[in-house]
Amino acid sequence: MKMPAVKYQKGEKVMGRWPGSNLYYEVKVLSFDSMSQLYTVIYKDGTELELKEQDIKSAAGFQARSRSRSRSRSPGRRRSRSRSPARTTRRSSSRTAAAVAAAAITDSVPSSRRETRLKDTLETTAPENNSNNKHETLEEKQKEENNTTTKVYETYLEAEPEKNQARYNLRRRKDDGAAKEVTAKPEQLEVEEAKKAVAPIATLTTQLDFGGKLGAYFWLLFLPAWVLFLIIQVNLEDPSLANFPPPLPPLEAFLDAQALAFVILWIAFQAMLYILPVGKLSEGMPLMSGERLKYRTNGFFAIVVSAVVVAVALHQGLDLTYIHSHFLQLAVATFLIATLLSVYLYVRSRYAPQEQLALGGNSGNVVYDFFKGHELNPRIKDFDLKFFCEMRPGLIGWCLINFAMALAEMKQQNLEAPSNSMILVNLFQLLYVVDGLWNEEAILTTMDLMHDGFGFMLAFGDLVWVPFTYTMQAYYLVRHPNPLSFPALTAIVILKLVGFYIFRKSNSEKNAFRRNPSDPKLSYLKTIPTATGKSLLVSGWWGVIRHPNYLGDLLMALAWSLPCGFSHLLPWYYMIYFIILLVHRDSRDMSECRRKYGSAWDEYCRTVRYRIIPCVY
Ligand SMILES: NC(=O)c1ccc[n+]([C@@H]2O[C@H](COP(=O)([O-])OP(=O)(O)OC[C@H]3O[C@@H](n4cnc5c(N)ncnc54)[C@H](OP(=O)(O)O)[C@@H]3O)[C@@H](O)[C@H]2O)c1
Numbered sequence: 001m002k003m004p005a006v007k008y009q010k011g012e013k014v015m016g017r018w019p020g021s022n023l024y025y026e027v028k029v030l031s032f033d034s035m036s037q038l039y040t041v042i043y044k045d046g047t048e049l050e051l052k053e054q055d056i057k058s059a060a061g062f063q064a065r066s067r068s069r070s071r072s073r074s075p076g077r078r079r080s081r082s083r084s085p086a087r088t089t090r091r092s093s094s095r096t097a098a099a100v101a102a103a104a105i106t107d108s109v110p111s112s113r114r115e116t117r118l119k120d121t122l123e124t125t126a127p128e129n130n131s132n133n134k135h136e137t138l139e140e141k142q143k144e145e146n147n148t149t150t151k152v153y154e155t156y157l158e159a160e161p162e163k164n165q166a167r168y169n170l171r172r173r174k175d176d177g178a179a180k181e182v183t184a185k186p187e188q189l190e191v192e193e194a195k196k197a198v199a200p201i202a203t204l205t206t207q208l209d210f211g212g213k214l215g216a217y218f219w220l221l222f223l224p225a226w227v228l229f230l231i232i233q234v235n236l237e238d239p240s241l242a243n244f245p246p247p248l249p250p251l252e253a254f255l256d257a258q259a260l261a262f263v264i265l266w267i268a269f270q271a272m273l274y275i276l277p278v279g280k281l282s283e284g285m286p287l288m289s290g291e292r293l294k295y296r297t298n299g300f301f302a303i304v305v306s307a308v309v310v311a312v313a314l315h316q317g318l319d320l321t322y323i324h325s326h327f328l329q330l331a332v333a334t335f336l337i338a339t340l341l342s343v344y345l346y347v348r349s350r351y352a353p354q355e356q357l358a359l360g361g362n363s364g365n366v367v368y369d370f371f372k373g374h375e376l377n378p379r380i381k382d383f384d385l386k387f388f389c390e391m392r393p394g395l396i397g398w399c400l401i402n403f404a405m406a407l408a409e410m411k412q413q414n415l416e417a418p419s420n421s422m423i424l425v426n427l428f429q430l431l432y433v434v435d436g437l438w439n440e441e442a443i444l445t446t447m448d449l450m451h452d453g454f455g456f457m458l459a460f461g462d463l464v465w466v467p468f469t470y471t472m473q474a475y476y477l478v479r480h481p482n483p484l485s486f487p488a489l490t491a492i493v494i495l496k497l498v499g500f501y502i503f504r505k506s507n508s509e510k511n512a513f514r515r516n517p518s519d520p521k522l523s524y525l526k527t528i529p530t531a532t533g534k535s536l537l538v539s540g541w542w543g544v545i546r547h548p549n550y551l552g553d554l555l556m557a558l559a560w561s562l563p564c565g566f567s568h569l570l571p572w573y574y575m576i577y578f579i580i581l582l583v584h585r586d587s588r589d590m591s592e593c594r595r596k597y598g599s600a601w602d603e604y605c606r607t608v609r610y611r612i613i614p615c616v617y
């Protein structure tokens with residue numbers, strides 16, 4: 001059946017441009033959609049894509065042009081073009097594109113080297129079954145550009161993201177079965193990447209983190225118990241491990257209705273600040289559906305208002321040392337709320353649409369799934385539960401608790417002002433939180449927000465773990481003073497500032513790059529393109545180690561524990577926990593990135609050899 005007024009007919013063999021490149025392959029036209037004006041074409045390896053008319057050329061005209069051009073080519077070049085597909089291993093199309101990407105670290109490569117690289121690329125470019133039919137225009141394009149840029153691949157993959165991305169619908173029709181139609185959007189390449197991170201319908205999570213199903217049982221029991229242990233042990237006169245286990249208070253001492261009311265009030269107050277139409281509405285990274293969720297990033301406003309309200313309440317006679325004296329009850333109350341929230345999250349994740357689910361948290365085991373969380377961005381209307389919990393009540397609560405501990409220290413030790421150690425701990429951690437809230441948008445490109453489902457682990461982590469264990473140094477100092485000499489104080493301050501500098505600069509660099517890869521301010525950075533359309537930074541902070549932000553964070557953590565001295569292990573708990581957390585996160589991230597970026601990631605790892613500590617780890 002002929003399609004009316006359509007340039008290319010169903011069944012016709014034409015040359016279709018491979019998305020994100022200037023390479024053309026033989027494709028067969030399957031259909032034309034007059035609404036979207038897109039042709040659905042099938043490549044020889046079975047990949048189905050939707051292309052615009054300008055990305056299709058008739059085979060005859062193309063071959064004629066191609067022949068006349070190839071006559072003038074050097075024998076060496078001809079040799080490279082006539083290689084058989086058998087010479088390259090068969091992989092999926094995107095994987096092959098990853099190999100291309102990996103081969104092309106964008107750099108100021110001299111033109112002769114660049115030519116070799118392009119030549120190599122032609123031998124491996126996707127889809128592989130098409131390698132006999134490769135009619136590339138890459139060299140031509142390069143000539144056209146007259147050496148204006150050495151970032152050859154970036155030109156195609158990133159420097160013109162809107163141009164490239166708007167032109168293709170990268171939905172692989174073959175494998176998306178019941179998935180929703182996705183229309184071409186500027187973020188299409190990112191969308192495709194996001195799709196990869198989401199499990200297909202009815203796919204069970206097979207790769208289980210955190211020790212799998214048994215591990216989930218363990219963590220569910222261990223984490224709350226550990227919080228209680230810390231709170232009770234650190235408050236002992238001698239908190240050394242020789243006094244383990246600490247005497248348990250009677251059961252009724254754990255529950256306190258007033259403490260529960262305070263916690264509810266605090267969370268409600270933060271929720272109210274969060275929904276106020278004040279501050280920027282930031283866009284998250286594209287979801288599987290192509291949608292970009294909006295987030296009210298007014299965290300800095302929230303902490304300022306909270307500080308003012310607390311100051312007024314103090315002025316009105318509020319005794320904040322209540323937080324110190326009822327620390328255990330407040331923690332238990334918050335734990336109950338976090339558990340209720342997790343139950344709600346688990347139940348709603350069972351009814352959430354497929355495209356809103358994370359890769360993990362669907363093992364079929366209730367306990368594991370409850371622990372890990374399955375829904376990516378659970379929202380009640382515009383209220384994003386994960387974002388809110390991660391950035392507000394716990395984080396701002398952390399500063400409030402630290403401040404209360406400083407007041408409790410003064411009360412307990414009859415001081416007119418908090419000790420230097422307490423001041424350092426308070427200021428350092430306040431800086432960390434304020435910085436996080438000031439740069440709140442950056443959280444939208446982190447692992448938790450982009451990949452992890454929201455379940456018990458994060459709900460408990462955000463609401464209980466952060467405010468009740470990250471405050472351990474301040475809590476410890478209330479009863480265990482540690483005077484600091486001036487040189488020690490200076491050294492600790494310098495350490496904190498160095499750590500903060502590395503942490504902030506590296507996080508900002510990645511965030512800026514992810515938000516706008518063609519930002520002229522970042523043009524000095526070298527990148528590795530990947531098959532997903534996203535690139536990986538391979539110079540700047542991310543070229544020194546694979547997780548510079550973790551290094552900065554660890555140095556800061558060291559500076560938080562040092563003011564507590566070396567008399568006891570417990571104020572060092574955060575440092576020890578953090579090393580374990582970040583090493584584990586790094587390995588989780590490594591596997592996730594390898595899955596997403598394939599050989600481009602391997603190339604990155606070969607180029608940037610160390611993970612967190614240069615030349616060591
Ligand atoms: N205080 C705490 O308790 C605590 C706990 C955990 C983390 N943190 C801090 O939170 C911040 C965020 O940590 P995170 O664990 O979410 O990890 P992250 O380092 O912010 O994010 C990892 C992601 O960055 C992207 N990426 C990796 N290498 C890249 C490269 N070379 N070029 C461009 N993008 C690259 C990848 O995502 P895409 O490619 O998909 O964009 C990767 O999945 C860190 O500063 C960390 O120190 C603090």
Ligand SMILES: CC(C)CCC[C@@H](C)[C@H]1CC[C@H]2C3=C(CC[C@]12C)[C@@]1(C)CC[C@H](O)C(C)(C)[C@@H]1CC3
Binds near residue numbers: 391446462
């Ligand atoms: C053992 C489990 C209970 C572990 C739970 C982990 C969470 C507590 C962390 C995971 C990601 C962390 C994180 C911050 C706080 C702690 C986590 C939620 C963060 C909000 C702290 C402020 C920083 O500026 C930050 C925004 C970069 C950071 C983001 C990640």
